[in-house]
Amino acid sequence: MTDESTRSAAQDELRSARTALFVPGDRPDRFEKAAASGTDLVVCDLEDAVTPERRSEALGAVADWLAGEARACVRTNASGTTELEAELTRLRGLPGLLAVIVPKAEEPAELERIHRHLDVPVVALIESAVGVARVTELAAAPGVVRLGFGHLDYSVDIGSGNGRAAMLTARSAVVLASRLADLAGPFDGVTPELDDVDRVADDATYALHLGFAGKLLIHPRQVAPARRTFTPGAEEVDWAHRVVAASEQGGAVRVDGSMVDAPVVARALRVLSQNREV
Template sequence: MKTAPLPITMLFIPGTEKAKFAKIPQLPARAFILDLEDAVPPGEKAGSRTLVAGAIDEFGVGARLHVRVNPVDSPYLVDDLEAVVRPGLTGVNLPKATSAADIQVVDRLIEAFERRAGLPVGEIEMMATVETVKGVRQVFEIAAAAPRLKRLCFGAGDFSLDVGVDWPHEDGVTGETLLFAKSQLVLASRMAGLEPPHDSVYPRYDDLDALRREATESRRLGFLGKHAIHPSQLPVIDEVYRPSTRQVERARRLVAAFDEAEAHGKGAVGVDGELVDYPILYRARDIIAEAGA
């Protein structure tokens, strides 16, 4: 079975915006996050669940749909999960994850609603957003908390609020505290065998140059995707995180040369003035996989 490409682009759609759901088949995002949390005021929670459930029924077969539910300590979580765990849902995004226990609670709830819906246990994947100091402190435990968890996400807005720094900063430079926190997600994801983490949205949707800078920075840290809040952001995100044609062609040359060398009993070979051994080979294969090539 062919593995689905990693969801480099994930577009947020507020759970109240039924008209925007109808555009899902035409939008070039690799995945979508239908939001029941921050984008939905308390008085609209119940109605939004109904709208989101309808969107899953209508578009879930052809699109990768995730739902951002409310946090574990909210009064809305159970009702959120009961409404959206259904055929067509790809995954659940848990915001403000602060401990392994948070992940395990949601994992058990999803399992219960999978059984009720007649779905195979474990079919619905999960991603957890780390956006507090407490979450960063516990991120290695969070990453290893449940097999259902596929990736971590970083929430720059809430994390910046928690530590008392500006984001995005007026000079366009990401502060060292955020860089440190984001790097922890990369390491924890690798340690737990998860997909590389997904970066936060960039809130200034009309400043694509600043988006490109922030995306490039997080790509260098080891992130492999970024949330979007506007369709205009999608091409920039895809371009930054997807390996270029030149990178893919080079990776193919490295793999072909190494395979030939290995067939002759060698564990290293020179290609274009570079020594290629197993770590370089494995990275080349990762690049090819990331490109879906």
């Protein structure tokens, strides 16, 4: 592949991803397990999952893994930290670096700087009041391919609980900014309950209804329920096929007793574009 085709393939992979599984950067024994989990994206985490004293070790382990045949995203540390500058130096040019997830994104120019330095796509993680206030600018920054919403950090920043009502305005702002910038639907934040797969599915369903198109995950057992949620089911796919077929007849038509108009056809086409094997 040429450099340009490689970049395009990476962007397509990011745009279509439904699940992004974090794996601690200082646990190289878990890297291959994460890759085999069925997740769309593996995210080697150099931030929250790693204690400050082990971040240098984690960076070395991640860089060594991505220097070989592996392909993954990396969550860096936040802008303004000494860790980030070391990460930008070590990660540059690694063949397996698919993208970087930048936490606590607040400055569009900083996202562009990171993108240009590493020459890979950027996922901007919105986790603060400033980030939400500037989310439209952040979504439009050069190199940003997708947004994510970190509701746990955001709730701490604004001094609220992290329940759905408290997070609704921010979640909707992230979805709206993604649409205005013509990005794929954003990633919703993690579900901290590791053993409750029903909670993962419920959280993912709620996010899907708000306009999110994927979810950040912290354990391999969360992958399957999240992927199922963001993948159209057989009945929905069948409906979409019938809508598209009916629309090709021209004139006013109905499917399942409902009128088929342009928005309905657009929704059906979106369902068919998302119809991938779970």
